Amino acid sequence: MASILIDIGETQLALQADSAEPIVCKEAPLLTQAYRVVGSPVALLHPFDEAPFYRHGWHSWSLTAWLQPSCGLLTPKPEIRWPMIDHPSLLAWYPFSGSGVGALQAPDGNILLLGALELDGFVTADEQTLRGAYWQARPPRPRAWFLAYGSEEEVFAGYAGLLGERFGRRGQGAPPRVWCSWYSLYRTINETVLKDTLSGLAGLPFDVFQVDDGWQICLGDWQANSEFSSGMDVLAQAIRDSGYRPGLWLAPLAVAPQSSLFQQHPDWLVRASDGRPIVAGHNWGDVFYGLDVTHPGVQEWLAGLISRMRKWGYDYLKLDFLYAAALPGYRHENITGDEAYRKGLEIIRQAAGDAYLLVCGSPIIASLGLADGMRIGSDVAPFWDNHERSAHLHDLSGPSTLNALRTSLHRLWLRPLIQVDPDVTFFRTRYNLLLPYQKQILLELAQITGFRATSDLPAWLDESERAALQAFLENQPDVCRLDRYRYQIGDHTTDFSPFAAAWPT
Ligand code: 9PG
Numbered sequence: 001m002a003s004i005l006i007d008i009g010e011t012q013l014a015l016q017a018d019s020a021e022p023i024v025c026k027e028a029p030l031l032t033q034a035y036r037v038v039g040s041p042v043a044l045l046h047p048f049d050e051a052p053f054y055r056h057g058w059h060s061w062s063l064t065a066w067l068q069p070s071c072g073l074l075t076p077k078p079e080i081r082w083p084m085i086d087h088p089s090l091l092a093w094y095p096f097s098g099s100g101v102g103a104l105q106a107p108d109g110n111i112l113l114l115g116a117l118e119l120d121g122f123v124t125a126d127e128q129t130l131r132g133a134y135w136q137a138r139p140p141r142p143r144a145w146f147l148a149y150g151s152e153e154e155v156f157a158g159y160a161g162l163l164g165e166r167f168g169r170r171g172q173g174a175p176p177r178v179w180c181s182w183y184s185l186y187r188t189i190n191e192t193v194l195k196d197t198l199s200g201l202a203g204l205p206f207d208v209f210q211v212d213d214g215w216q217i218c219l220g221d222w223q224a225n226s227e228f229s230s231g232m233d234v235l236a237q238a239i240r241d242s243g244y245r246p247g248l249w250l251a252p253l254a255v256a257p258q259s260s261l262f263q264q265h266p267d268w269l270v271r272a273s274d275g276r277p278i279v280a281g282h283n284w285g286d287v288f289y290g291l292d293v294t295h296p297g298v299q300e301w302l303a304g305l306i307s308r309m310r311k312w313g314y315d316y317l318k319l320d321f322l323y324a325a326a327l328p329g330y331r332h333e334n335i336t337g338d339e340a341y342r343k344g345l346e347i348i349r350q351a352a353g354d355a356y357l358l359v360c361g362s363p364i365i366a367s368l369g370l371a372d373g374m375r376i377g378s379d380v381a382p383f384w385d386n387h388e389r390s391a392h393l394h395d396l397s398g399p400s401t402l403n404a405l406r407t408s409l410h411r412l413w414l415r416p417l418i419q420v421d422p423d424v425t426f427f428r429t430r431y432n433l434l435l436p437y438q439k440q441i442l443l444e445l446a447q448i449t450g451f452r453a454t455s456d457l458p459a460w461l462d463e464s465e466r467a468a469l470q471a472f473l474e475n476q477p478d479v480c481r482l483d484r485y486r487y488q489i490g491d492h493t494t495d496f497s498p499f500a501a502a503w504p505t
Contacts, residue, residue: 001017002016002019003015003016004017004020006020006035006147008044008046008112009106009108009149013044013047014044014045015037015045016039016041016042016043017039017042017145019038020036021035021036023035023036025148025158025162027157027160027164028148028150028157028158030151030154031150031158032150033150034148034150034158035146035147036144037145037147038142039143039145040132041131041132042131042132042133042143042145043129043132044129044130044131046112046128046130048105048106049127050070051104051105051107052067052069052104053066053069053096053103053104053105053125054067054101054103054104054113054410055067055098056099056101056123056364056410057090057098057099057364057407058087058323058364059086059087059322059326059362059363060359060360060361060362060374060376060377061085061379061407062086062099062397063085063095063396063403063406064377064411065406065410065501065502066105066484066500066502068501069127071095071501071502073094073394073396073502074394075091075394076091076094076393076394076396076397080281081393081395083323084280084281084361085397086099087122089135089328096124096126097123097124097125098122098124099123100115100116100121100122101123101159101365102114102115102123102124102130102132103155104125104130106149109151109152110150111150111155111156112147112149112155113147113155113156113159114130114132114146115145115146115163116132116134116145117145117162117166118134118141118143119336119339119366120337120338121133121365122134135338146158146159153481156413157413157416160413163365163368164368167365167368168369168370169368169369169416169418170370170417170418171371171372171417171418171419174450175373175419175421175450175451176316176356176451177205177206177207177452178207178316178424178451178452178454179197179208179210179244179455180424180453180454180455181197181210181211181212182424183423183454183455184428184455185212185214185457186214187213187214188214189211189212189214189215189227190228191228191229191230191235194211195238196459197457197458198238198242198244200457200458201244203470204458204469204473205470206244206473208245208246209242209244210247210248211232211235211246211249214227215227215228215232216250218256218259218284219254219255219288220254220255220256220259220260220261220262221259221261222250222252222308232248232312233311233312236248236312236313237313239313245356246314247317248309248312248314250305250319250320251319251322252291252306252319252348253291253293253302253319254288254290256284257287261301265297268295268298268301269292270289270290270292270325270331271292271331272330273330275330277290278290280324280327281324288321290325290326290329291325292325292331293325293340293341293343293344293347294331294335294340294343295332302347302348303347303348306348307351309352310353315354315355316355316358317358318358318360319357319358319359319362320360321360322341322345322359322360322361322362322363322367323341323362323363324361325337325340325341326363337363338365338366341363341366342367345359345371349370357372358371358372358373359371359373360375360421361375364376364414369417372418373418373419373420373451375421376407376408376412376420377406377407377409377423378399378400378404379398379403379423380401380404380423380424380442382428382432382433382434383400383401383434384400384402384434384435384438385400385401386400396502401434401438401442402499404442405441405442405445405499406499406501408445409445410500412449412481415449419451420449421449421451421453422442422449422451424453424455425443425446425452425472426439426442426456427439427465427469427472428456428457428461428465429465430460430461441496444489444494445496446472447476447479447490448487448489450476452473454472477490478490484497485497
């Protein structure tokens with residue numbers, strides 16, 4: 001490792017790295033201070049003292065925001081939920097740590113960005129240094145980074161451009177308009193209510209009708225439960241007969257302890273050093289585990305599972321809780337969590353053919369080039385703040401419209417690489433505590449991304465709400481970014497800054 005002087009702004013800063021060379025970014029032609037840096041760790045001594053830090057969470061739901069040094073965020077509790085919140089190792093330096101990319105804001109408004117160009121990179125910051133490192137990979141990979149200083153738009157565009165070259169881009173074209181069963185029916189779905197919903201939606205121009213969690217026996221046993229006794233293929237046909245593309249939710253890399261998959265293949269899971277499976281989170285009334293996708297048996301099972309969903313007739317798959325297979329742990333093959341996950345997603349992509357893959361609860365960087373769409377924030381909810389989790393458990397990743405807005409707003413730079421899903425918009429007043437302006441803000445965020453979805457049941461909408469939904473699906477206004485939080489949307493400007501800050505609420 002060498003100490004290298006590089007030009008940043010008007011000065012030269014000391015960088016500890018193996019090498020650094022200036023580069024020109026196609027996607028950010030105005031960027032004059034951009035470098036390709038190699039090393040792990042790399043550390044840059046910066047002069048900005050207590051500067052705002054851009055923290056980028058590891059997976060869809062993980063807090064992503066510009067943080068003030070005084071934001072006062074504490075490490076979230078309880079530990080059993082850590083993997084659902086962020087990469088467990090990042091939580092050790094929480095909140096001034098990020099996955100893949102991190103940035104500091106200089107007093108003049110310019111941004112110093114350090115972004116990993118390989119999997120498994122993380123960035124941390126304090127008053128003197130901006131550091132990047134890779135989790136151990138064997139055999140060692142090239143440890144390349146993008147380091148740039150310039151306007152926020154340019155440094156993120158430059159980084160996105162290089163990520164696209166490295167991992168690929170998908171999701172060109174118009175994002176689908178989706179009706180999703182989760183944020184109204186939650187797990188209480190059955191054939192009758194979904195068929196009634198299909199009839200009620202007649203005339204609304206959705207592209208996809210997506211069945212969410214609740215159709216399966218349990219995580220791992222991806223067969224229809226007793227609420228879907230006609231079979232999932234029959235439901236797919238009913239969806240197609242109504243003029244929509246059938247969409248299905250599944251968490252293919254997560255396994256429930258009561259599943260027959262777990263009983264039959266206890267050796268198919270990511271394990272701790274004592275050989276026991278690693279707990280990937282707690283939901284569905286129990287813990288759940290992550291699949292070891294480096295195991296040949298798992299690979300065959302996974303490809304078979306996805307082919308089965310395709311044969312049932314689903315060509316839009318919402319793949320959820322994917323981080324479960326990316327957690328640090330012991331696997332059949334000695335590779336890192338992000339590498340293992342990407343291998344799993346490659347197998348899924350191969351088996352899915354040209355189906356639309358929406359990843360959710362997924363590592364962000366490791367999904368690029370393989371998924372078509374990506375949830376870029378936590379879940380919305382028919383309420384504003386998840387006060388219990390935000391204030392008492394210090395967890396800003398729980399379902400709430402505020403949490404979803406905040407994190408999604410800070411991931412819009414991913415748009416050139418993948419279709420970004422900010423989660424559903426609400427039109428209903430029924431069973432909804434959101435105020436009109438809160439619903440409007442969510443709607444406008446969806447217009448920025450172009451990814452338009454709702455879960456509202458047609459029977460819950462009055463005439464004017466249904467008309468608003470219809471207009472939302474039929475018209476897509478022109479959108480122009482004005483600055484970090486201000487967007488021109490059609491003929492008006494919206495300032496999202498009141499929803500961007502992160503502190504315990
Ligand atoms: C289905 C849901 C929906 C939703 C997904 C995901 O932190 N949590 O407790 C937590 C629970 C559920 C969750 C996200 C986080 O939601 O994002 O759209 O598909 O699963 O179970």
